[in-house]
Amino acid sequence: MAGHTKKTLAEKVWEDHLVRKGEDGQPDLLYIDLHLIHEVTSPQAFEGLRMADRPLRRVDLTIATEDHNTPTIDIDKPIAEPTSRKQIQTLRNNCEEYGVRIHSLGDAEQGIVHVVGPQLGLTQPGLTVVCGDSHTSTHGAFGALAMGIGTSEVEHVMATQTLPLNPFKTMAINVEGTLKPGVTSKDIILAVIAKISTGGGQGYVLEYRGSAIRSLSMEARMTICNMSIEAGARAGMIAPDQTTFDYLKDKPHAPQGEDWDAAVEYWTSLKTDDDAVFDAEVNLDADTLEPFVTWGTNPGQGVSLSQSVPAPEDFQDENDQAACQRALTYMDLVPGTPMKDIRVDTVFLGSCTNSRVEDLRIAADIIRGRKKDPNIRFMVVPGSARVRLEAEAEGLDKVFTDFGGEWRFAGCSMCLGMNPDQLAPGERCASTSNRNFEGRQGKGGRTHLVSPVVAAATAVRGTLSSPSDLDPLPTAAAATEPASNAA
């Protein structure tokens, strides 16, 4: 960062939160504006606080919800799994003891922590946001510096409302052009990760820029920033603009009246100066981008949907070749197989990457009036109870259930299978989530990361597909005939 006369967005937010500049190689001490907590990475932090007899410094900058362990059916009954039940009860007890606001199962604001923050208007431009969850990068879509942290850091933030952090390098991800129909922000980020690899962003804060990014909605921007961590980056950001302000206006915790005007004035200053220099730049052409899917066991192992499964010899690096071979074995794929020929068992529409109401609308628009492939299990898990209510108000739940899908309650669900929503060994899934690691969605499960568009088309056809692969919709007259092939 030193030597820059003009500043990037990330550097501006960093400097505005400096409590103390580090001396002699020590990290800077940064103030944290918003701390999101959930049941999995907080119990040991609360325990540490209790053992050291320290107070939680700013309960008014802290908020909790239950998401990783929560069931997505029968939420009115006690949680069946004893360890999940205990972990959630522990969070409730800790929040009560320390006075932390919590949105529990059954509450309209309960849901995936990264969906809850934005929908309440707590996530705002220029904030520092942390959570004991790597997908905290999601909140960077608002121009916040948002980072996933470990449990020791959760305890540190609870005790001090600060974090000691080493300055990051900055990387511009320039995406110029116009996305083709059926191509989404998920495809942008999957293509970026394939390009720079899972370690390519290591040490960097990414800033997504360019005309294709500017034209995205807030929800689509969140999808991109969400997966910054899959490129190894500590955070991903998008400069706030009118789209951001329009999204925030009138959200429950958005500033009001004169405060709104003061906030917008500050937020408007949060952009990278024209003559600022990034430590690295990556360019991606939106015009030529196609739906992107993964074939392997890390998010960087992806190709365009129209391409085929690669072979180890397609890679130069010896380690990449070995990784490819291992992934092919785990995924049970043969090199040269067209991606569109890969048949899946389950389609999962959900996760902090793609479970917002816009994602559900996109998928519903594709399946409306169609029949699900009879062999596919199609699970739809809204990101929050609020999203579920919004979707139901629009009748989207009916579209999914008429199609043959399962309409579930909110949570992280099958993204990581901490609740009963898991893949069986060998089961293959097209998933709108963020990680295709071995065993991530269930022991032995095989994951292909896809956009909501590809997820929906795949649920119709049974193999990885885009809407252009689907037969034209039946005419209105044909649609009213009794379905004869409902197996």
Place this chain on the structure above:
Amino acid sequence: MEPIITHTGIGVPLRQSNVDTDTIIPAVYLKRITRTGFEDALFSAWRKDPEFILNKEPFSRGSVLVAGRDFGTGSSREHAVWALKDYGFRVVLSSRFADIFRGNSGKQGLLAAEVAQEDIEQIWKILENHPGTEITVDLESRTVTCDTLVAPFTIDDYTRWRLMEGLDDIGLTLRHEEDITAYESTRPSWKPRTLPART
């Protein structure tokens, strides 16, 4: 936290890049509310394979893990560090660590030492040809010694100092509490607060 200045122990070659934290400890083990007792969870899927390196002697007694590039990617779960430590590892060597994992390691006294990939390859060969070879990692000189190979490693100064002193991060920060209070007095009033709750 126990200070660590030098450590010597059996090296374990893990010839695998992109070892993510889901692999180090699957999500099913994250439901515990304690900070210890995760040794059974470490690499639990891989340990079902009798050929996995930790199922072989003398590697099961190893304390220095020598891994491929991009170790500890993915989820922020500090449980990955707890599991490695509970199993008995004190040091992990890799040519590149994921940021969050490296940060978590520093907090828990697990030394994540960055070593050039060519040195990692050399160490792998030594450990495979002579199982049981001990590796010495020295924070003072920032070197890794394995048989005749002596290689430098990188670690940031602050983490090194804290590891060598065995210092608690929170205690260090609270020495600057006046600075925190001063900063708080300058925060704009329109910044969001979670309380009182608005929905």
